Amino acid sequence: MNNKGKLFVISGPSGAGKSTVITRLLKQLNNVYFSISATTREPRRGERDGIDYHFITREQFEQMIKNDELLEHAEYVGNYYGTPERPVDEKLAAGYDVILDIETEGASQVMARRPDAIGIFLFPGSFSVLEERLRLRSTDSEDKILRRLEKARQECKKAEMYDYIIINDRFETACDEAIAIMTAEKCKTAERLHYLKED
């Protein structure tokens, strides 16, 4: 069909290990671009514009909404977060696979807008493992941990809309599976049929 890249949407509850897996993918695979979100919130210490986020003004963000320039967006505690569509399309056209790390709500916006997007949901293996991980890595109050866990439960209810589920109970296996999915998707018949045309 073409040499265009593919769009992968990766979601999963906080504690599922998304960013570690994605970091590995970016290290191990060529031609993969990790999409950078835009936000109206203030940069935190150490965050760099254009690397961690595109930090833009509320006016700029609302203009992008108005121009339909976002693949998905949401407002969260008074700040906008979203994925600008143009850089994604430019990378796809240049043959890069593009990875979006977004929440289930944004993911459902992307998948509605781009039916060709491939959804991958990362899960730590069980809710008790998830709880353990959230407790281990957090100094948060019990109340906050329970709210996170409840949020994770809500997100997991939307796992059905994804194409693949990766169980991150062993990091190496999870990475291998993510790479296998990205590789296999490029072997889909529609992507390869043009090779069988007569010379």
Add this chain to the structure above:
Amino acid sequence: MNNKGKLFVISGPSGAGKSTVITRLLKQLNNVYFSISATTREPRRGERDGIDYHFITREQFEQMIKNDELLEHAEYVGNYYGTPERPVDEKLAAGYDVILDIETEGASQVMARRPDAIGIFLFPGSFSVLEERLRLRSTDSEDKILRRLEKARQECKKAEMYDYIIINDRFETACDEAIAIMTAEKCKTAERLHYLKED
């Protein structure tokens, strides 16, 4: 959903390198079973019953057809060839992935009977490469080579019914892709959703 294995149907023109790729898969992956065909033809020198083929009588084969015990079958220059269904089902139930190496005609029978089967079509990259390979490895007459090439063309017309196409222009890449496909298929959401049930 379950821990059952998956059924993979691998086809491709003679010269595409199917058996080399499958041999590698069997070496590299655990829990993979390569289905052995039944045939009514005489064993050739070196062929072992139950390893290369199940050598059975015409009466036995026709009884299996009558009992609907074959996943697919065909008659070819006066001999029957087919895939007994029971050993395949036993291995799938025991958690093995099962690989069938069959021609496009048999593959379409299997895929009609087992919609859960995953089809992989192997192609050498181009028809000129295919021709070259057929000429290199064969001491056959020009006529025979041209007939094989024509048959390959016919088979390639059916590539659309497969889920994946692997271009075997580099052996290692082709094997990696086959393994990626088998791995990714086991990550499909329907296979994994049960992990997300509450403990």
